[in-house]
Amino acid sequence: MHREQISVFDIFKIGIGPSSSHTLGPWRAAQQFTASLQKNGLINDVRQVKILLYGSLAKTGVGHGTDIAILLGMTGADPVTFDVNSIDSTIANIKTEQQLVLAGTNNISFNFSEDLIFLYNESLPFHPNAVTFQAFLSTGHAFSETYYSIGGGFVVKEGDTDNDKVQVELPFPVEVAGDLLHWCLTTGLKVSEVVMENELAWRPEALTRSGIMQHFKVMQDCTFRGCHEGGFLPGGLNVARRAAALNKRLIGSRTYSDYKSWIEAIREGGNSFNYTLDWVSCFALAVNEENASFGRVVTAPTNGAAGVIPAVLQYYIAFCDGFTEDKIIQFVACASEIGSIFKKGATISAAMGGCQAEIGVSSAMAAAALTECLGGSQRQVMMAAEIAMEHHLGLTCDPIGGLVQIPCIERNTMGAIKAITASQLALQSNPDKAKVSLGAVVNTMWETALDMNSKYKETSDGGLATNIPISLPEC
Structure with missing residues (x-):
């Protein structure tokens, strides 16, 4: 098959x-x-x-x-x-x-x-x-x-719906969440380790590692650039960019010259709840303001949700000492497997499933990755992904003016914060007592997508898109 x-x-x-x-x-x-x-x-x-x-x-x-x-x-x-x-x-x-x-x-x-x-x-x-x-x-x-x-x-x-990629012999094939749990429990491998073993079927490990770091470099550059670019977003809504002003306010008088010294300056500000929360929001805003401005980003797993994973990864780097190549690769690899499970069992397209398929999936990916990198067990990793998606179920996609700006940009901040919360909940919980599995929430998301009215699926025919009066210039 x-x-x-x-x-x-x-x-x-x-x-x-x-x-x-x-x-x-x-x-x-x-x-x-x-x-x-x-x-x-x-x-x-x-x-x-x-x-x-x-x-x-x-x-x-x-x-x-x-x-x-x-x-x-x-x-x-x-x-x-x-x-x-x-x-x-x-x-x-x-x-x-x-x-x-x-x-x-x-x-x-x-x-x-x-x-x-x-x-x-x-x-x-x-x-x-x-x-x-x-x-x-x-x-x-x-x-x-x-x-x-x-x-x-x-x-x-059209007419070529099968995956046209050359089929390879994966040591740990994963179709549904239960498959991933099976391989993790029978081998003792972490989710990221299962991913890296499978990637060997396509290319040498060194190429996978360098490729992931190339993607991280794009995330890094996008976040840094977005935190230093002011003005307004294109498209006619005249949405003001907020990340740069927030970055300036949070940094205060501390100085830096590049990304690495910027991270050090961020760390010098401490780790109070409000301070950390503001930085996570700033990271997410930065990426999606760049995205809305036709900037270069990494789909994670989509562009509309491109800020969630970089924001949580930057949180891990700045506040959890995760600034090493091994940890970054572990984070990205683990996140990718959760995204793959949703892609196979449901959808990552807002036009098919609403925003639950974008922000919801990215939040689940980030929650899982953060949990593994913070030392969570394989079951806690999957529990974190489930919690994050469970609280995005039914989220609609109703972009005002058809632009990936309102409510899309702020939703990335919400998805990032929910991912961190889901990770913390999973790390403090016993997965044996969980009532909802990752597989169940994937199925539920897909059922919800099928039931959702089409006007809430990236058409701008309903929701905020029709309730917020706007006047866009003629294109």
Whole structure:
């Protein structure tokens, strides 16, 4: 039987904000489509392209930067390396010149208002986030493919729903939470150790470790940058950035010159409850303000929830002496397995499950990772993940103006704080007396997602999005 195999680098991806399902996923879909054209020897025969956005991608696509991401992907730009400072000028040039350099090789005519089509009232059955690419060729024929952005930057091409990754022989295959508990109890391995053993099936340990540290470097840079960038977020809501002012107030007169000395300056302020709480909020705000500004972030497991895990990890580094390579790798590896379990058993897409699928999952991942790094048992680790998700069940996704700003940014602070609370509860509890298992809460989250009204699933058709009067500029 085919089983989905998910690596730590599937759950954690380097990309550009503001959304993994509406920005990173469509960007990757556009890259895959141009790659398909190249594979079939058609790239130089293309004379025109039409891009059709369906469902949630259409309804909140402008606010989430879907149009921008797709055009960048069509040009061959990569979200891991593309200069975020060049986004505005690149898109402006495409609009002004009405030219698109397909895959960086074929210059074709492109009318932004006519060739990029938002089908607000149409959805495709497989997933709400759908995009169809149509390429019209010099031969008079056409080439078309449809892709679904299913959350967390994962993309599925229509007609190819099976995981296209080469199947490997994992020593500890995990499909559900019970599998993970089984392997941990029978081998004595920690959750992170199970993950690292499985990762060996894909690559040498040294590459996994260096890859995780590369992802941490992006988290680190994003957090530090966000804590020093003021002004207002783009998009028309005129939301003021708060992390920089909060950072300045908390640091006070202490000085620093880089990330490492910044962490030392933070530690010098003590560890009172209010002080620690404010820093956790500051870390989360910083990341998601960067995300909302088309900054480079790590999907964790999504862009909309990208601040939770970095915030809890920064808390662990600054206040729990977790600033070592081994501990950072342990944290990320453990978190990834919890995210994988939710991806396999439920969803990490807000368009499918509401915000419980993003903030809820990220909070569960962070809670588990923190618990293991603080010395919790395997059962306490899974208990922490369960507690964090249990108290996010039913959380809707209703972004005002279709932007990943309100209530999304503040929700990352809530998710981070809940993760720390869940970890502390688990560390002070006996898992044998727990009434709810991680497997049960995964199933419940999925059932809740299926029952949730579609207007609360990243459409901006309900909730805060319709109850807060706003006036956005014409796009």
